[in-house]
Amino acid sequence: MQDDDALKKKLDFLRGKVLKAVKPSEAEIKHFTALADQIMERLHAAAPKDVEIMLAGSVARGTQVRGSSDIDIFLLFPKKLKEREMERVGVGIAKSIARKHAGERIEIKYAEHPYVQLIFDDLGINADIVPAYKISNASEKGSAVDRTQLHNEFVNENLSEYQKDDVRVLKTFLKEHNIYGAEAMVEGFSGYLCELLIYHYGTFYELVRDMARLAVPVAIIPKERVSLNKEDSAAYAKRFNSSFVVIDPTDSNRNVAANVSIESLSRLVLISRRLATNPVSKNFFATRYSEMDTGAKLLKLAKSLDTDMYVLSAKAKDVAEDIIWQQTSRLRLRIEKLLSKNHFEPLLSLQGITENGALIAFFINKTGIGATVHEGPSAFMGAAAKRFLRSHASDMIFLRGDRLAAIAKAEFKTPIELLVHFIRDKREPFPSYLSKRDARIYVNKIDEKHAKILYRTYIEKFNF
Numbered sequence: 001m002q003d004d005d006a007l008k009k010k011l012d013f014l015r016g017k018v019l020k021a022v023k024p025s026e027a028e029i030k031h032f033t034a035l036a037d038q039i040m041e042r043l044h045a046a047a048p049k050d051v052e053i054m055l056a057g058s059v060a061r062g063t064q065v066r067g068s069s070d071i072d073i074f075l076l077f078p079k080k081l082k083e084r085e086m087e088r089v090g091v092g093i094a095k096s097i098a099r100k101h102a103g104e105r106i107e108i109k110y111a112e113h114p115y116v117q118l119i120f121d122d123l124g125i126n127a128d129i130v131p132a133y134k135i136s137n138a139s140e141k142g143s144a145v146d147r148t149q150l151h152n153e154f155v156n157e158n159l160s161e162y163q164k165d166d167v168r169v170l171k172t173f174l175k176e177h178n179i180y181g182a183e184a185m186v187e188g189f190s191g192y193l194c195e196l197l198i199y200h201y202g203t204f205y206e207l208v209r210d211m212a213r214l215a216v217p218v219a220i221i222p223k224e225r226v227s228l229n230k231e232d233s234a235a236y237a238k239r240f241n242s243s244f245v246v247i248d249p250t251d252s253n254r255n256v257a258a259n260v261s262i263e264s265l266s267r268l269v270l271i272s273r274r275l276a277t278n279p280v281s282k283n284f285f286a287t288r289y290s291e292m293d294t295g296a297k298l299l300k301l302a303k304s305l306d307t308d309m310y311v312l313s314a315k316a317k318d319v320a321e322d323i324i325w326q327q328t329s330r331l332r333l334r335i336e337k338l339l340s341k342n343h344f345e346p347l348l349s350l351q352g353i354t355e356n357g358a359l360i361a362f363f364i365n366k367t368g369i370g371a372t373v374h375e376g377p378s379a380f381m382g383a384a385a386k387r388f389l390r391s392h393a394s395d396m397i398f399l400r401g402d403r404l405a406a407i408a409k410a411e412f413k414t415p416i417e418l419l420v421h422f423i424r425d426k427r428e429p430f431p432s433y434l435s436k437r438d439a440r441i442y443v444n445k446i447d448e449k450h451a452k453i454l455y456r457t458y459i460e461k462f463n464f
Helices: 004-022 026-046 057-061 083-096 144-158 161-176 191-201 204-211 230-240 262-277 294-304 321-341 382-391 415-424 448-462
Strands: 052-056 071-077 104-110 114-120 125-133 218-221 244-248 251-255 307-315 348-353 357-365 371-378 396-400 403-409 440-443
Touching: 004 161, 004 204, 004 262, 026 052, 026 057, 026 071, 026 083, 026 125, 052 057, 052 144, 057 071, 057 144, 057 191, 071 083, 071 144, 083 104, 083 114, 083 125, 125 144, 144 191, 144 251, 161 191, 161 204, 161 262, 191 204, 191 218, 191 244, 204 262, 218 230, 230 244, 294 307, 294 357, 294 448, 307 415, 307 448, 321 348, 321 357, 321 415, 348 448, 357 448, 371 382, 382 403, 415 440
Parallel strands: 071 125, 218 244
Antiparallel strands: 052 071, 104 114, 114 125, 244 251, 307 357, 307 440, 348 357, 371 403, 396 403
16 A cells, blocks of 8 residues: 555545546536525425425535436424424425426425425436424434434535535545445445545545555544544444444434445445555546446356356336335345255345336356255254154165264255245245236346346446
């Protein structure tokens, strides 16, 4: 790794190049600001006088990245209103301002409670309009979204313009490596977490330098700009059940990094270490790839691994992508466990979601199983030994030391037998939002539309 002065000089130069490419132009900022002001004016006209209208998110904080500046607006209600009433009134106000004749449309979305997404298809811009309670500190919050107004205040009061630009660079770095965003599909770093990390470390250079040397568990207190020692970090890790803890400066009982998976944190450490070793563009950006002939590329991958590729597709109900992703992930892990139990352990598995369903691919060695060995209890465990001998009465029984074992015909001779059985067996559980009836399995076959989704997942998984 380079010495600190040399690293800083090179990273500062690289930062400048990246920032020039990702910082919104003055024209773009004015355009978004004008649109946000227009929406807020409509809301002011439609809302009761005791409801405060607040611009939030990266646009309000000045940390947005070029081309991805969606608008977040909060309707802040007095605490005297009951939560369900606040939601009902807030959604009603937001719905009432949509100008359908001008091509605007709305969708009702759900987080902790419902909110409205105002969609400008012709502009390619969405505005989330979120009902919340007006609060002055975290102890007053009724729901998690109420804290957003406090986050706005902290970032705008504490980050310099230089640091806000560093946040833009950090977001770009994380997005390049598919670890930007706290949603279940990513399990990465939220925009607010990026802002806190830059505030804590001071600059993008210092963050990269320290992340390259990071050891877990780690607990960070941004409000005090303190990284705790190993013993105290371990205590925080136990308290929050996470090896990476970043305490919200507006709420000491919240870990802002709660959604960051250990894999995403590990990836940040690896890419930071690489960038700190050689601070050049190719180590900042992810490797580019072509989406042409992705089906052929996946089959070529299977051939190079000497595996077969099994693709399971299933239709999904019309619910949030995060929910479908989580259910697909649980299904993938469940099938992986079954495959491994039956001696068909996948070398690699991939998942993706389509417009109306889910995809899972397993790359499994080209093997057939005739018989398997079942491990049993110790011969000295009387009752358990009797049960094992009874259940394997027609199999070949032998001893491995004191433990009984049985050689039995394999229940499934090939992975496809197991997979077909799984989707046909009514006793096998299936996620509630995925349709088992419509599930299909393909062997060494995939259409190009689905291949693009899975190939992207493959690239993101192996792209360091």
